[in-house]
Amino acid sequence: MSMLISSTINGDTVDFICEPDETLMDALRNRVGLKGVKEGCGTGDCGACSVHLDGKLVCSCLVLGAEAEGRTVETVEGMSDGAKLHPLQTKFIEHAALQCGICTPGFLMAAQTLLENNPDPTETEIRYALAGNLCRCTGYDKIVRAVQDAAAVMRKKSK
Numbered sequence: 400m401s402m403l404i405s406s407t408i409n410g411d412t413v414d415f416i417c418e419p420d421e422t423l424m425d426a427l428r429n430r431v432g433l434k435g436v437k438e439g440c441g442t443g444d445c446g447a448c449s450v451h452l453d454g455k456l457v458c459s460c461l462v463l464g465a466e467a468e469g470r471t472v473e474t475v476e477g478m479s480d481g482a483k484l485h486p487l488q489t490k491f492i493e494h495a496a497l498q499c500g501i502c503t504p505g506f507l508m509a510a511q512t513l514l515e516n517n518p519d520p521t522e523t524e525i526r527y528a529l530a531g532n533l534c535r536c537t538g539y540d541k542i543v544r545a546v547q548d549a550a551a552v553m554r555k556k557s558k
Contacts (some may be wrong), residue, residue: 406467408420408433424448426464426473433503435475437534446532450474456512458531468520475504478511486549486556494545498536505532509517510546516556522547526548 402418408431415430420434427433428449436459439447443458450459451473478485487510490496497503506529513520513528520528525526526539534542 402426402465402468404468406469407471408467409473415464419463419465421464421519423452423462423467424459424473425466426467427459427472430464433474434552437501437504439501439505440458444533445502445504446505446509449532451512452506456509470525473508475507478507483509486516486552487504487546488544490552491542494541494548496537496545502532502534502536506534506542511548513546514532514550514553518550518557520550522545 400417403416404526405412405414405434407413408427409438413431415426417426417430424436427436428533436450437447438460441460443461443510446458448459449456451457453470478488485507487507491503491507509529509532510525513525517524522543524545529539529542537551
C-alpha cells in the first residue's frame with residue numbers, strides 16, 4: 400500500500416508517494432526527481448547515494464523512503480545557492496576531482512559533513528572522513544586536494 404510522505408528536502412516542503420519497501424534513494428530519484436543521488440552498489444558500501452538526513456550523513460540506499468516522514472533531507476542539489484556553487488563543488492571542478500560522476504555527489508556530501516564539523520582537517524582526517532566513499536576513476540588525491548582547497552576558502556569566508 401503506497402504511503403504519502405511529507406519531508407523538508409533541500410529547504411522545501413515536499414510531499415511524495417512511495418511504497419513501504421522503497422528506499423529513500425529510489426524515492427528521491429524516481430518520486431522527487433533528484434537525480435544527484437546515485438546508486439553505486441545498493442548495499443551501503445560505496446557512498447554514492449549519501450545524503451544528509453536530519454543533518455547526519457547516511458547511505459540513502461539503506462534508509463526507507465517512509466523514514467523521511469517529517470524529517471529533513473539534504474542532497475547534493477541543495478549544496479549550491481541557485482547558480483552559485485558551493486566551494487566544494489567549485490574546487491572539485493577546479494581540481495578535476497571527478498570523472499564519471501557516479502561517486503561525486505556522495506563525496507561532496509561526506510566532505511560537507513566533515514568541513515561543517517572540522518573546518519581545518521588534516522589530510523589524514525579528510526581521507527578518514529571520505530573512507531566510506533569509493534571512486535573507480537580518479538584515484539583519491541585530486542578529491543583530497545579539492546577538499547583541502549575548499550576548506551581553506553571556507554575558512555577565509557568565515558572570518
